[in-house]
Structure formats: structure tokens, C-alpha cells
Amino acid sequence: MDKAKVKRIAVSTAAVTSILLGAAGANAQDARLKSIVEEVNQANQIAQASQARIDKTADATSKLYTDFKTVLKTNAGLRAYNAQQRRVITKQEEEIEKIKRSIGQIDEIKRQVVPLMEDMVKDLNDFVELDIPFQIDERRERVESLRDVIDDPNVSDPERFRVILEAYKAEVQYGRSINAYEASLEDGRSVNFVRVGRVAFYYQTKDGKETATWDQSSRSWVKLDEAYGTPVKQLIRMARSQMPFDVLTLPVKAPVQKGR
Known part of the structure; x- marks a missing residue:
């Protein structure tokens, strides 16, 4: 083989080697670039995630x-509500104590009450017995009926008081009125009685004698x-409205004064 031919072969081999080496370098760069891109994409995905x-x-x-602030507001509202309710409960407890004390006083x-009413009836009875003896039977019966009312368990205390006060009012009214009626004396004679308030009390026999x-x-x-x-x-x-009132x-x- 001559020298020229060997030289061409050598040149050709070098060229091929150069091309191969260049291609290999390019492939390596592409692989590295691809790896970098993949890493960047992966990093982006990780970043996005x-x-x-x-x-x-x-x-x-x-x-x-937001929920915490809502809870705080709710708790604040509940605390305010609870505080207000505690004040209400305190007031109610105070009222309950007052009611209990009132109930004790009522008891x-x-x-x-009953001793008081009995005293009132006794005083009224004494008054009737010491007063001018007009319509005495009627007044004694009224007092006796008051005793029955006090002893009746079916009559309430307010009703008992009402009846007793009515009896007192009736006695007061006698002192403001004039009345004539027929009744008997202690000796049994039937006569006409006439009363002028509690100022004067007369009787006259039927024949006027x-x-x-x-x-x-x-x-x-x-x-007289x-x-x-x-x-x-x-x-x-x-008094019987049989003639107009006139001066007599x-x-x-x-009147007899007490203590004399």
C-alpha cells in the first residue's frame, strides 16, 4: 500500500472519529438538558403542589x-346573657325571700285574725247590752249570728270580717235615724216604741194614756x-211617715259620759 493511500485512510478515520465524538457530545448535552428540564418540571410540579x-x-x-372570631363573639354574647340571667336569678331569689317573709307574716x-274577730264580736255584744235597749232582740240575734259565722269552717276570713263590719255599720246607722215600731215591754204589754238616733227613746201605750x-x-x-x-x-x-216632720x-x- 502506498503512502498516499494510507494518509487518506488516516484522514478518513480521523474525520469519522471527530464526527462520532461530536455526535456523542451532542447526545450527552441533550440528555443533560432533558434531565434539567425534567427536574425543572418536577420542581414546578412540587412548587405547584x-x-x-x-x-x-x-x-x-x-x-x-373567622370561626374563632364568631365563637369569640358568641362567647361574649353568652357571657353577657349569662351575666344578665344571673342578675335575673338573683332578683328572683330576693323576691322569693320577700314572698316567704310575707307568707310568714300572713300566717x-x-x-x-280569729282572736281579733272574737274580740270585735264581744265588744259589739257589750255595746248592745249597755246601749239604749231599742230593737234589742233583733240586735242580739245579729250578734249571735256573728258568733255562728266565726265558728263556721266554710266561711272565709274576709267574709267573716265583712259580716262583722256590716253589723258595726248597722249599729252606727241607728244613731243617724228615727224609727218607730211595735213591741212588748217586759211586763208583756204591747206598745209603740219610737227612737230618735241614740238621743231619745220613748214608748206609748196603744191607747195613748x-x-x-x-x-x-x-x-x-x-x-212622762x-x-x-x-x-x-x-x-x-x-217616724212612720204618716205626717211631715215638725218641731216638737x-x-x-x-247622754251619759263614760266614767261617770
Whole structure:
């Protein structure tokens, strides 16, 4: 083989080697670039996933914060409500204590009511017995009925008081009225009685022949002169609305003062 041919072969071999080496270097760079791109893409994916997690966490945190503020507001409202309710309960407990004390006082009053009413009836009975003895049977029966009312378990205390007060009012009214009625004396004679308040009390027999006035100091009847027969008869008629009221001259005893 000649030198020229060997030289061409050598050149050709070098060229091929150069081409091969260049191609190998390019392939290596492409592989490295591809690896870098893949790493970048992977990093981007990781970053995106991380950002998504961050966003999700941020949203959750924001929701938790919002919920927390809501809970705080709710708790504040509940604390205010509970405080207000505690004040209400305290007031109610105070009212309950007042009611309990009132009930205790009512029970004490109830224990005193019956003795009080009995005293009132006794005082009224004493008053009737010591008063001018007009319509005495009717008044005694009224007092006796009061005792029955007090002893009746079916009658309430307010009703008992009402009946007793009505009896007192009736006695007061006697002192403001004029009344004539027919009744019997202790000796059994039927006569006409006439009362002027509690100022004067007379009787006159049916035939008009006997007229008397009640003397409270001696608690007895005192017969009057015949001159008073006509005025007393007229007074009886006036009390019965049988004639108009007019001025009459009649004996009137001064009222007896207590302690004399």
C-alpha cells in the first residue's frame, strides 16, 4: 500500500472519529438538558403542589380564624346573657325571700285574725247590752249570728270580717235615724216604741194614756206627764211617715259620759 493511500485512510478515520465524538457530545448535552428540564418540571410540579397546599392551608386558617372570631363573639354574647340571667336569678331569689317573709307574716296575721274577730264580736255584744235597749232582740240575734259565722269552717276570713263590719255599720246607722215600731215591754204589754238616733227613746201605750222615756243613767223607764203624750204620738207618726216632720217639745236626757 502506498503512502498516499494510507494518509487518506488516516484522514478518513480521523474525520469519522471527530464526527462520532461530536455526535456523542451532542447526545450527552441533550440528555443533560432533558434531565434539567425534567427536574425543572418536577420542581414546578412540587412548587405547584406546595402552593396548592399553602393555599388550602391558608383557606383553612382563614376559615378557622373567622370561626374563632364568631365563637369569640358568641362567647361574649353568652357571657353577657349569662351575666344578665344571673342578675335575673338573683332578683328572683330576693323576691322569693320577700314572698316567704310575707307568707310568714300572713300566717302570723291569720293566727291573730280569729282572736281579733272574737274580740270585735264581744265588744259589739257589750255595746248592745249597755246601749239604749231599742230593737234589742233583733240586735242580739245579729250578734249571735256573728258568733255562728266565726265558728263556721266554710266561711272565709274576709267574709267573716265583712259580716262583722256590716253589723258595726248597722249599729252606727241607728244613731243617724228615727224609727218607730211595735213591741212588748217586759211586763208583756204591747206598745209603740219610737227612737230618735241614740238621743231619745220613748214608748206609748196603744191607747195613748201612758208615755215614758228611757233613762240611760238608771237604765229604766221613766213615765212622762200627760202633756208629752201628744208630742210623742206625733213623733211616732212622723217616724212612720204618716205626717211631715215638725218641731216638737220633748224631754231629752243628757247622754251619759263614760266614767261617770
